Amino acid sequence: MSTSPLPRTVPTVLAGLFGVFFLLGMSPGYYVPALSNILAAKGLGSEWVARAFLAGPIAALVSPLIVGALADNHYAAQKLFGWIGMISGLLLGSAFWALDHGLSPWWFIGLLAASSIVAAPMWGMLTSLSMVHLRSSESEFPIVRLGGTLGWMAAGYLTSFVLMADNSPMAGYAAAFTRLAGGMVSFFLPHTPPAGSSRSLRTLLGLDAFRLLKERDHLVFFSVTTLLSIPLAAFFMHTPLHLQALGNPKAAATMTIGQISEIGAMLVMAAVMVRFRVKTVLMVALVLSTLRYALFAVAGGTGSSHWLIAGIALHGMCYTLYFITGQLFLDRRVEPGMRSQAQGLLTLASNGVGSVVGTLIARQLYDFTVGGHHGGWSTYWGIQAACTALCVPVLAFFYHGVAVAKKV
Numbered sequence: 001m002s003t004s005p006l007p008r009t010v011p012t013v014l015a016g017l018f019g020v021f022f023l024l025g026m027s028p029g030y031y032v033p034a035l036s037n038i039l040a041a042k043g044l045g046s047e048w049v050a051r052a053f054l055a056g057p058i059a060a061l062v063s064p065l066i067v068g069a070l071a072d073n074h075y076a077a078q079k080l081f082g083w084i085g086m087i088s089g090l091l092l093g094s095a096f097w098a099l100d101h102g103l104s105p106w107w108f109i110g111l112l113a114a115s116s117i118v119a120a121p122m123w124g125m126l127t128s129l130s131m132v133h134l135r136s137s138e139s140e141f142p143i144v145r146l147g148g149t150l151g152w153m154a155a156g157y158l159t160s161f162v163l164m165a166d167n168s169p170m171a172g173y174a175a176a177f178t179r180l181a182g183g184m185v186s187f188f189l190p191h192t193p194p195a196g197s198s199r200s201l202r203t204l205l206g207l208d209a210f211r212l213l214k215e216r217d218h219l220v221f222f223s224v225t226t227l228l229s230i231p232l233a234a235f236f237m238h239t240p241l242h243l244q245a246l247g248n249p250k251a252a253a254t255m256t257i258g259q260i261s262e263i264g265a266m267l268v269m270a271a272v273m274v275r276f277r278v279k280t281v282l283m284v285a286l287v288l289s290t291l292r293y294a295l296f297a298v299a300g301g302t303g304s305s306h307w308l309i310a311g312i313a314l315h316g317m318c319y320t321l322y323f324i325t326g327q328l329f330l331d332r333r334v335e336p337g338m339r340s341q342a343q344g345l346l347t348l349a350s351n352g353v354g355s356v357v358g359t360l361i362a363r364q365l366y367d368f369t370v371g372g373h374h375g376g377w378s379t380y381w382g383i384q385a386a387c388t389a390l391c392v393p394v395l396a397f398f399y400h401g402v403a404v405a406k407k408v
Contacts, residue, residue: 009135016189017130018147023182024122025148027089029155030175031096033255034166036240041167044105046371050363051109053237057355059116060347077129077192077340084118085183089176091115096172119179120351123148124343129192131331131339138328142269145324149266149316153259160253171252209341212334220399221282221326222349228286228322228391229354231293231384234362235315238370239308242296242377246305257309262316269324278329279401285321286392288314293385300377323350 031038036049095111098104127145134140158174165171212218240251248254272281295311326346334342362384369380 009133009140013133013190014140014144016185017126017133017144020126020182020186020189021130021144021147022151022154023178023185024085024126024151026151026155027092027175027179027182029152029256030159030165030178030252031171032236033156033240033252034159034171036237037167037244037251038099038165038169038171040241042099042105046363046367048105048109049237050359051105052112053233053359054356055109055113056116056120057233057352057359059113059118059120060350060352061356062117062120075194077125077132077194078186078189081122081125081129081189082183082186084122085186086180087183088115088119088122089178089180089183091118092179093173093176096169096176099172100169120347121344124347125340126186127327128331128340128343129189132192132336133190137331138273139270141328142266142320142324146263146266149259149262153256156252156256156259160250166250166252208338209345212338212342212345215333217399217401218333220395221329222345224282224286224391224395224399225322225326225346226349226354227394228289228388229350230358230361231387232289232350233355233358234366234380234384237359237362238366238380239296239312242299242308243305245377246299246303246308248305254309255312258312258315258319260316261313262320265317265320266324269320272321273325273328277401278325279395279399281321281325282395282399283392285318285325286388286395288321289318290385290389290392292318293381293388296381297378297385300379300381 035052039049039052091111092115095108095115098107098111127141130141130144131137134144155174155178159165159171163170163174165174213222236255240255243251243254292311292314295307295314299305299307299311323346327343330342330346331339365380365383369375369383370377375382
């Protein structure tokens with residue numbers, strides 16, 4: 001029996017992928033955790049916060065499948081990624097310029113939406129591109145993906161302690177510059193030609209991805225992902241406001257505590273994927289996600305930020321165990337010519353459909369419970385915890401998995 005070690009990817013390829021992930025994660029890390037407070041500092045209320053947080057999810061309904069199809073069938077992935085990174089960076093900078101210079105808030109929302117439409121496929125594209133070049137994806141992908149986590153963390157600390165931009169559009173300028181730089185750097189990634197060759201209109205629109213839903217486990221996974229993403233939409237939308245309400249002025253930096261647990265989870269992902277079935281890992285992630293919001297509810301009831309910070313610390317583990325496991329699951333189960341579209345479908349389910357519904361619900365729930373003083377933060381987060389808990393029995397009863405020997 002052969003005992004040869006697993007093949008390893010060339011270090012320069014690992015470093016390049018890690019670096020682009022770092023810049024990709026750094027860009028939203030500057031402004032997303034601070035966005036609610038930036039808008040509040042400009043005198044914009046909860047309705048504008050909701051509109052701003054809807055921009056990304058609505059964009060994720062439009063472009064991930066189409067761009068994924070282009071990468072699978074028409075254009076080299078690293079070049080396509082580079083162009084959308086640079087274009088979205090310019091649009092993002094323009095959005096925060098409009099906000100900074102007192103133009104109508106609709107200019108900010110419109111430009112932010114345009115930037116989001118262009119940028120929505122970037123995480124899925126970089127994931128599928130990485131899978132092509134990593135020789136041992138289960139052990140190496142969590143390492144290169146760790147770059148995105150570290151980039152997000154670095155941006156949070158820079159926002160709070162260097163730029164002093166927790167309430168300033170300066171965070172958006174930094175995000176735009178970083179995304180532009182990430183797009184430029186990606187042109188130096190290994191050449192990644194399209195694996196497919198279809199030229200049909202159905203393929204061009206990315207509709208082939210929906211064929212994946214004919215397989216039972218795929219349907220269950222994408223359905224649970226959509227359901228989970230509904231309460232997940234509230235995390236970055238309202239956690240910074242809760243932190244500030246509890247007297248924490250450095251919300252952007254505090255939110256990076258979640259990335260600390262994400263780092264730990266990334267480092268053990270290889271061992272986890274070898275030892276446990278995908279279903280087991282996903283179930284653990286859903287239980288921890290429920291616990292995260294339960295801790296938030298305790299913080300709302302006690303007025304102590306320690307419970308809120310404890311829940312934030314769980315967030316990175318919840319995200320990694322569910323979404324990174326899901327990306328690896330799709331890489332195992334989908335043919336090469338469909339991988340970018342499969343990752344695009346994951347973006348559509350999570351950042352698109354789930355987040356749109358979740359953002360709309362979160363805005364109404366926040367206005368009623370917190371703004372209207374009907375139960376306050378405790379009730380708000382308690383309802384989000386209950387919604388998350390509903391995902392557990394759905395996955396437990398309907399996901400079957402394949403042969404145990406394959407651990408999926």
